[in-house]
Amino acid sequence: ARTDCYAAVDIGASSGRVVVGYVEDGLIRLQEVHRFDNRQVRRHGHDCWDVDLLHTELLRGLACCKEAGFAPKTVGIDTWGVDFVLLDADDNLVGDAVAYRDARTNGMYEVADAIMAPEELYRRVGLQRQPFNTIYQLLALQREHPEQLEAADTFLMIPDYLNFLLTGQKAVEYTNASTTGLLNAETGAWDETVMAAFAIPRRLFPNVTHAGASLGSVLPEVAEVIGYEPRVVLPATHDTGSAYLAVPACEPPAVFLSSGTWSLLGVENRSPICSEGAFRANFTNEGGYHFRYRFLKNIMGLWMIQSIRRELNGIAYVVDEKAIRKGRLHQYMRVEGLGHEVGFADLIKAADEAEAAGVIASIVNVNDDRFLAPDSMIEEICAACEEAGQPAPETLGELMLCVYESLARCYRDAIEGLTALAGHGYASINIVGGGCRDDHLNRRTAQVCGLPVYAGPVEGTALGNLAVQMLADGAFPHLKAVRAAIAESFEVTKVEP
Ligand code: ADP
Ligand code: LRH
Numbered sequence: 001a002r003t004d005c006y007a008a009v010d011i012g013a014s015s016g017r018v019v020v021g022y023v024e025d026g027l028i029r030l031q032e033v034h035r036f037d038n039r040q041v042r043r044h045g046h047d048c049w050d051v052d053l054l055h056t057e058l059l060r061g062l063a064c065c066k067e068a069g070f071a072p073k074t075v076g077i078d079t080w081g082v083d084f085v086l087l088d089a090d091d092n093l094v095g096d097a098v099a100y101r102d103a104r105t106n107g108m109y110e111v112a113d114a115i116m117a118p119e120e121l122y123r124r125v126g127l128q129r130q131p132f133n134t135i136y137q138l139l140a141l142q143r144e145h146p147e148q149l150e151a152a153d154t155f156l157m158i159p160d161y162l163n164f165l166l167t168g169q170k171a172v173e174y175t176n177a178s179t180t181g182l183l184n185a186e187t188g189a190w191d192e193t194v195m196a197a198f199a200i201p202r203r204l205f206p207n208v209t210h211a212g213a214s215l216g217s218v219l220p221e222v223a224e225v226i227g228y229e230p231r232v233v234l235p236a237t238h239d240t241g242s243a244y245l246a247v248p249a250c251e252p253p254a255v256f257l258s259s260g261t262w263s264l265l266g267v268e269n270r271s272p273i274c275s276e277g278a279f280r281a282n283f284t285n286e287g288g289y290h291f292r293y294r295f296l297k298n299i300m301g302l303w304m305i306q307s308i309r310r311e312l313n314g315i316a317y318v319v320d321e322k323a324i325r326k327g328r329l330h331q332y333m334r335v336e337g338l339g340h341e342v343g344f345a346d347l348i349k350a351a352d353e354a355e356a357a358g359v360i361a362s363i364v365n366v367n368d369d370r371f372l373a374p375d376s377m378i379e380e381i382c383a384a385c386e387e388a389g390q391p392a393p394e395t396l397g398e399l400m401l402c403v404y405e406s407l408a409r410c411y412r413d414a415i416e417g418l419t420a421l422a423g424h425g426y427a428s429i430n431i432v433g434g435g436c437r438d439d440h441l442n443r444r445t446a447q448v449c450g451l452p453v454y455a456g457p458v459e460g461t462a463l464g465n466l467a468v469q470m471l472a473d474g475a476f477p478h479l480k481a482v483r484a485a486i487a488e489s490f491e492v493t494k495v496e497p
Contacts, residue, residue, distance in 0.1 A: 001071040006473070007230065008465035009058055009162075011079040012239060012434075013261040014038060014306055016054070018061030019459055020070045021466035023475050027489040028466070028482075030459060033068045034061035040099050040318045047102040047318045047373070049083065049158065051093075055165055062226040071228035073473060075166070075218075076235035076465045078242045079158045080261070081179035081286075082134050086152035086204070087161075087170075095141075095148040097158065100132035101373040104144065108136040111143075116197050119279055124194055126185030126274040127178075128284030128298055131369060135181035138200050155204040159237035166218045166232050171209040173234045175241035178287030183208070185272040185285050185293075211236045211289050212472045233472050235465040236289045240264045242464030243432050244294050245479075248487035250454040250494075251428035255415055256296070257445075258460065259435025261303045263407065265414045266296020273421065281417040289468060290479060297414045300366040302435045304403050305347060307377035312342040312396075347400050348440045354397025355440075361405035362390040362398070404441055408448035415449055428452045430492075432460025446497040453497075457490040 005022035018034040036057045040047045058077070065072055086094040098104060108131065112121070118129060127133055134157075141149060156164060157176045164170050177183050177190075182200065184191040188208065195202050215232040223229040236242045243258035258264040272285035272293050286294040310317055362385040364371075374380035381402060382392035393399035411429070419425050429451050435441065436455040446453040457463055467482045476482040 001066060001069050001228070003071050003073060005070050005072050006466050006469040007062065007065050007070070007072040007075045008235070008462040008469070009061060009075065009077040010239060010242070010459075010462040010465055011038060011054060011077070011158075012461070013080050013303075016057055016061075017459075017462065018064060019462040019466070020065055020068065020072060021463070021470070023470065023485070026485060028463070028470075028485050029489070030462065030466075031068065031070075032459070033070070034064040036061075040101075042318055043096045046096060046104060047099045048096040049099050050319075051085065051097045051158070051161065054158070054162060058162055058166070059222070059225050062230075066227040072230050074214075074233040074469045075230045076233050076469045077159045077162050078235055078237050078239045078461060078465050079162075079176075081157075081176055081238045081240065082132055082137070084134060084137075084155055084157045085161045086148060087154045087156065087164075088151050089153040091164075094152045095145060098137065100137070103373070104140040105131045105136040108139045111139050112136060112198070116194070119276065121181070121194065122279040123274050124184055124191050125181050126272045126278075126285035127181045128282050130298060131372070133181040134179065135194075135198065135200070139198065142199065149201065149204075152204055154206065157237070163215055163232055163234070166222055167215045168219055169215040169232075170206055171213070171215060171234065172206050173237040174208045174210050175236040175287050175289065176238040177208050178285075179238055183287065185274055188287060209234060211241075211468050214472065233469050235468040238286065239461045240294065240296075241286065241288050242468075243461040244268060245289055245464030245467050245483070246457060246460040246486050247430045247432055248454065248457075248483070248490075248492055250430055250487075250492060251452060253424065253426050254428045254430045254454075255418065255426045255451070257411070257429055257431045259302065259431050259433040259438075259441075260461075261301060261306065263299035263301035263411065263435065264294075264296050265299055265411055266294055267418060267422070269293045269295045275421075277421055281421060283417065283421070295418075297417070299407070299410050299414065300371050301407070302438070304366065304371060304377060304381075304407070305344070305438075307374075308399065308403070309342055309344065309347060311376060311378055344438065347396070348438060350395075350397040351400035351404055351440050354395070354401045357397070359398055359401055361401040362393060363409065364388070364402060364406045366403075366406045366410050404444050405448070407441065408444045411445055412449045415451075426451065428454055430454045432457055434458060442493075442495045446495045450497050453495040454492045455495060456492040457486070463490075
């Protein structure tokens with residue numbers, strides 16, 4: 001098996017993949033060896049991640065590397081942010097890995113604001129206010145299950161927990177820790193003032209470890225299952241942190257857009273901006289690789305499109321024996337003539353056709369919390385249109401046009417916000433992630449924002465993950481070199497406005 005290679009395990013909210021990367025003639029090559037659908041399950045009254053499934057798929061994916069002829073030197077794991085598990089003193093899970101879209105954080109803004117003004121919290125941690133930030137999840141847990149916090153010994157985020165299962169080492173990696181709302185934006189260390197104010201026990205939190213660090217070799221029982229013995233290296237374990245590393249930054253100054261379940265639109269800075277202006281515009285400062293900051297806005301993103309697709313196919317996004325939250329085919333939505341499972345291409349085609357027919361899109365505020373976890377995304381969009389005095393979409397094409405146009409306008413507004421805060425304009429939008437395969441969205445984004453769009457690489461997150469492993473191994477001398485290799489190795493499509 002080939003050993004001069006690295007494996008990226010990149011798990012998003014919608015799907016996970018294992019991608020092997022290696023360098024050949026100065027160019028970076030990728031091979032996807034495993035992919036799986038991620039899912040949530042209903043447990044003890046909450047929507048939870050199935051961490052056993054993630055563990056199984058992780059091992060399966062690493063074994064697939066070997067089956068495909070690779071025995072990677074190192075492995076790095078990244079996942080979505082904010083979510084965590086608690087372990088007791090015997091390293092057993094305490095409670096469930098509740099998923100960020102779960103309703104447990106309802107009402108937590110009020111609880112938190114009575115303790116510390118949101119402006120003050122922002123000044124310290126620099127995090128965009130969103131109901132699912134870890135800090136609000138912990139406040140919800142304090143109220144519902146204080147006994148779990150008491151029984152707990154260690155807080156680990158999802159990638160940290162998977163790393164622990166591979167190596168037995170407990171480390172909390174910095175980029176993902178920066179999505180908790182508990183890390184001081186300036187110092188990059190746990191903010192003990194915030195923790196004390198919110199009565200979140202400091203003792204649960206291992207000191208932060210930085211991307212590039214090695215956690216050592218996988219445990220012997222893991223090596224036996226996967227057929228080789230890689231070391232585990234920390235990439236930017238927050239998927240968005242890895243994705244931003246892989247943005248080729250064509251035509252600067254460029255706006256970065258990591259496009260997947262979420263649309264993460266922003267720029268990379270060398271210091272955090274925790275000003276009142278940034279607070280009011282609700283931009284986040286997430287910690288990046290090697291003292292960089294991602295100054296960005298979370299936009300509801302392709303979650304809306306994923307949800308519509310699932311719903312049309314009658315698939316629930318939370319698996320539950322009692323079949324709660326089962327997607328319903330909207331009564332007056334017509335998807336006749338397809339005769340097969342609805343794919344993303346069908347949704348794009350419906351939007352293209354509606355556009356060609358001159359349909360005027362109704363507009364919704366995609367960032368309204370009502371779209372975070374609605375029982376039916378289609379019904380929620382229709383209701384939002386009606387409440388705003390606009391026609392509710394009656395065909396799939398009208399529905400898709402509404403989503404696309406609303407998303408593109410939200411991108412435009414976010415770019416305006418960035419421009420106002422930075423005091424200068426931007427020359428292009430660089431999109432990475434699964435969403436950059438959506439031609440309709442790329443075209444509309446370019447039109448609505450009036451900027452050229454550069455789409456690619458699709459596997460930006462896995463690439464950014466691999467980039468840090470390659471740097472840790474000395475395959476590239478510095479970040480600039482690996483970024484240049486990424487820009488040279490992958491085709492990027494330009495879409496004119
Ligand atoms: P995550 O990592 O958050 O799970 P991805 O980066 O895999 O998400 O992006 C998933 C999204 O990409 C889907 O919701 C879909 O909108 C879009 N997408 C994926 N494949 C295609 C495709 N072939 N055509 C158009 N859109 C696609
Ligand atoms: C994207 C992402 C985003 C977080 C959200 C929870 O996958 O990591 O950056 O805010 O998931």
